[in-house]
Amino acid sequence: xxxxxxxxxxxxxxxxxxxxxxxxxxxxxxxxxxxxxxxxxxxxxxxxxxxxxxxxxxxxxxxxxxxxxxxxxxxxxxxxxxxxxxxxxxxxxxxxxxxxxxxxxxxxxxxxxxxxxxxxxxxxxxxxxxxxxxxxxxxxxxxxxxxxxxxxxxxxxxxxxxxxxxxxxxxxxxxxxxxxxxxxxxxxxxxxxxxxxxxxxxxxxxxxxxxxxxxxxxxxxxxxxxxxxxxxxxxxxxxxxxxxxxxxxxxxxxxxxxxxxxxxxxxxxxxxxxxxxxxxxxxxxxxxxxxxxxxxxxxxxxxxxxxxxxxxxxxxxxxxxxxxxxxxxxxxxxxxxxxxxxxxxxxxxxxxxxxx
Amino acid sequence: xxxxxxxxxxxxxxxxxxxxxxxxxxxxxxxxxxxxxxxxxxxxxxxxxxxxxxxxxxxxxxxxxxxxxxxxxxxxxxxxxxxxxxxxxxxxxxxxxxxxxxxxxxxxxxxxxxxxxxxxxxxxxxxxxxxxxxxxxxxxxxxxxxxxxxxxxxxxxxxxxxxxxxxxxxxxxxxxxxxxxxxxxxxxxxxxxxx
Numbered sequence: 001x002x003x004x005x006x007x008x009x010x011x012x013x014x015x016x017x018x019x020x021x022x023x024x025x026x027x028x029x030x031x032x033x034x035x036x037x038x039x040x041x042x043x044x045x046x047x048x049x050x051x052x053x054x055x056x057x058x059x060x061x062x063x064x065x066x067x068x069x070x071x072x073x074x075x076x077x078x079x080x081x082x083x084x085x086x087x088x089x090x091x092x093x094x095x096x097x098x099x100x101x102x103x104x105x106x107x108x109x110x111x112x113x114x115x116x117x118x119x120x121x122x123x124x125x126x127x128x129x130x131x132x133x134x135x136x137x138x139x140x141x142x143x144x145x146x147x148x149x150x151x152x153x154x155x156x157x158x159x160x161x162x163x164x165x166x167x168x169x170x171x172x173x174x175x176x177x178x179x180x181x182x183x184x185x186x187x188x189x190x191x192x193x194x195x196x197x198x199x200x201x202x203x204x205x206x207x208x209x210x211x212x213x214x215x216x217x218x219x220x221x222x223x224x225x226x227x228x229x230x231x232x233x234x235x236x237x238x239x240x241x242x243x244x245x246x247x248x249x250x251x252x253x254x255x256x257x258x259x260x261x262x263x264x265x266x267x268x269x270x271x272x273x274x275x276x277x278x279x280x281x282x283x284x285x286x287x288x289x290x291x292x293x294x295x296x297x298x299x300x301x302x303x304x305x306x307x308x309x310x311x312x313x314x315x316x317x318x319x320x321x322x323x324x325x326x327x328x329x330x331x332x333x334x335x336x337x338x339x340x341x342x343x344x345x346x347x348x349x350x351x352x353x354x355x356x
Numbered sequence: 357x358x359x360x361x362x363x364x365x366x367x368x369x370x371x372x373x374x375x376x377x378x379x380x381x382x383x384x385x386x387x388x389x390x391x392x393x394x395x396x397x398x399x400x401x402x403x404x405x406x407x408x409x410x411x412x413x414x415x416x417x418x419x420x421x422x423x424x425x426x427x428x429x430x431x432x433x434x435x436x437x438x439x440x441x442x443x444x445x446x447x448x449x450x451x452x453x454x455x456x457x458x459x460x461x462x463x464x465x466x467x468x469x470x471x472x473x474x475x476x477x478x479x480x481x482x483x484x485x486x487x488x489x490x491x492x493x494x495x496x497x498x499x500x501x502x503x504x505x506x507x508x509x510x511x512x513x514x515x516x517x518x519x520x521x522x523x524x525x526x527x528x529x530x531x532x533x534x535x536x537x538x539x540x541x542x543x544x545x546x547x548x549x550x551x
Contacts, residue, residue: 035382036375040405320375321368 010102014091022259023053025311032312033319063248068131071245075129080246080253082122087257089115090264095170097277097299098179108169109161112268113154116223119257120146123232123242126254130245138241141326142232146223148330152337153219156212159341159348160272163206163356173276176200178283178290188355196290197282201275206351212344213273215337217310220265222333224258226314228321229329266310270303274310277303390414419498420483423474425514429459429493432467436485436494444478445485446471450525453532459491469515470522476502477510 027042027050034041042049067076093108095101105111120143127139164172174180178196186192186199187207193200203209222229225241233241243254270276277299281289293302324332384402388411389395406413437445448471456465485494504510517525 032379035379035403038378038382038402038404040385040403040407043407316372316375316379320371 014102015088018088018091018256018260018263021263022256023057025259025262025315026056026255027053028312029315029318032315036316036319057252060248060252065250066245066247068245070131072129072131075125076245077250079122079126079129080250080257082125083119084122084253084257084260086115086118086122087260087264091260093169094264094267095173095271095276096303097296098174098294100296100299101170104168104170107167109157109167109172109268109272112169112264113150113157116261116264117146117150119261122257126246127242130242132245134238134240135242135244138232138234138238138244142225142242145225145229145232145329148333149219149222149229149337152215152333152341153223155338155341155345156216156219157268157272159212159344160202160209162345162348162352163202163209164272165352169271169276172202173271173278176202176205176275177278178294185356188351192282195282195284196278196294198275198280199282200278201273201280203273206348206355208344208347208351209273211340212348213269215341215344216269216273217313219333219337220269221314221317222329224261224265224314226262227318228324230318230323231326231329234323262311262314263307266314267303267307270306270310274306275302388413390416392416415498415500417498419500420481420496421500422476422497422502423479423485423512424495424497424499425472425474426493426495427469427472427514427516429461429491430469430472431459431463431465431491431493432469432472433490435488435490439484439488441482441484442478442480444475444480446473446475450522451529452525453528459493461491463491468517468522468525470517470525472514473511474514475511477507 030052031041031049042052045051045055067073090112092103093101093105093112095104123142123146124139127135127137127142130136161167161172164175166172166175175182175184177200178194180193180200182193183191184193184196184200184205186204188205190199198204203213221227225232232238233243238244243251246254279290279293279298279302281293283290378401381401382403384399386399386402386404386406388406390413432447432449434447434449437443437447447469450468450470452466452468456468458464481496483496486492486496
């Protein structure tokens with residue numbers, strides 16, 4: 001019976017984490033964008049506006065549920081749940097520290113990718129159920145974009161998996177640091193199993209994975225519907241895209257899903273390419289920096305820091321680059337990213353056969 | 357194709373550098389300085405927001421915002437109400453029975469202002485009234501952010517007479533008019549008897 005309690009506790013902790021992260025990301029996004037535009041951002045609620053996100057969420061909780069009279073009631077009510085749950089379930093397979101993973105699945109990455117694709121259905125449900133032309137247009141664009149960008153993202157991830165030889169996210173992490181029981185070669189030549197640190201990360205084990213990571217990062221921006229790939233919710237043309245009719249708590253859930261998704265895709269990239277919960281400090285002779293900074297607490301710390309940095313870069317890019325046109329978006333995905341990702345996968349295969 | 361691709365990287369890098377530069381420059385914020393300050397244009401970086409209710413830009417003393425009337429100097433000539441393009445000034449005058457005093461520039465005042473209302477909700481801040489005023493008693497001040505809860509409060513009342521006062525002056529004027537009329541008629545009567 002006890003393990004049921006553990007399940008509930010783990011699920012609650014993950015939900016609490018996504019909610020807290022969303023509030024934090026909301027505030028930091030507003031602040032970062034403000035500073036980039038020479039403004040101050042929220043300043044009134046709390047010291048330097050630090051309670052603004054809480055004020056916003058409290059306002060949102062008090063709002064009425066509005067269902068448009070001509071909307072499809074079942075699809076409309078279900079959509080935010082489907083959208084959020086599919087992202088939230090993705091968190092189940094992510095390792096946080098050595099030995100700490102909500103669920104250590106053999107097919108972890110495969111599972112995450114499958115469950116993330118469910119979000120597309122939720123978005124289509126929201127757009128169709130709203131019975132609003134802007135919502136439907138946004139949903140159609142979103143689905144087209146997410147389905148297309150899953151291909152380069154998936155293939156880029158596969159090229160990392162080919163180096164690690166496992167779908168298990170925990171094992172992928174172990175194989176990028178000093179805890180590995182297999183030999184790790186920096187750039188395929190220098191044995192660094194006992195040195196660890198930055199040198200043992202996947203992108204430095206096989207340098208073509210840097211390109212694969214960039215491909216994955218760009219594709220993940222498109223999967224989160226974030227600028228410069230935000231045509232599904234292009235404010236200037238579609239008001240807010242697929243969630244234009246949502247209000248109150250339902251809107252909050254769509255928002256929660258969007259920000260959790262940012263963290264999730266960032267963390268997948270960190271685990272597969274940037275060493276997961278491994279430290280970036282190498283062991284240098286008798287100064288065992290890497291050994292000292294590996295462990296349960298350190299693992300959580302490193303994975304959080306790395307992922308938050310990736311999220312910060314996502315925010316930075318959003319407030320810098322203008323939105324792509326639909327045709328540019330599609331030709332970029334199919335003519336540039338997909339061939340490059342295939343090339344990376346090919347190099348991964350050759351690398352695996354010849355260098356490792 | 358290669359040139360185009362290179363251009364993509366170049367422009368993206370340039371954009372990202374630009375926003376990052378602004379991000380790190382945001383540690384400084386704008387100094388609240390008057391436009392007359394010689395350093396007004398000196399600050400090129402940092403956040404530019406002025407947190408309005410807490411901070412205000414210093415204004416010159418002769419700012420041309422809301423109207424104010426110095427009633428002691430007003431001779432109730434009604435010129436401002438006549439020139440006003442939006443009719444926001446409403447004046448009701450009562451003739452005095454005698455000269456009531458002098459304004460600060462020496463003009464004799466012969467009218468009481470029973471009512472001198474300016475509807476600030478209608479005012480368009482053209483300043484024509486301040487130009488025509490012969491005694492320069494209606495002026496624009498540096499107050500610009502007076503806000504009220506109801507629209508009625510936007511009507512500023514400058515007359516310092518109470519209703520009772522005004523009624524008294526009105527009766528006095530009527531009495532004087534009646535006396536003058538009587539005197540005139542009395543003066544005319546003997547002439548007629550002479551004929």
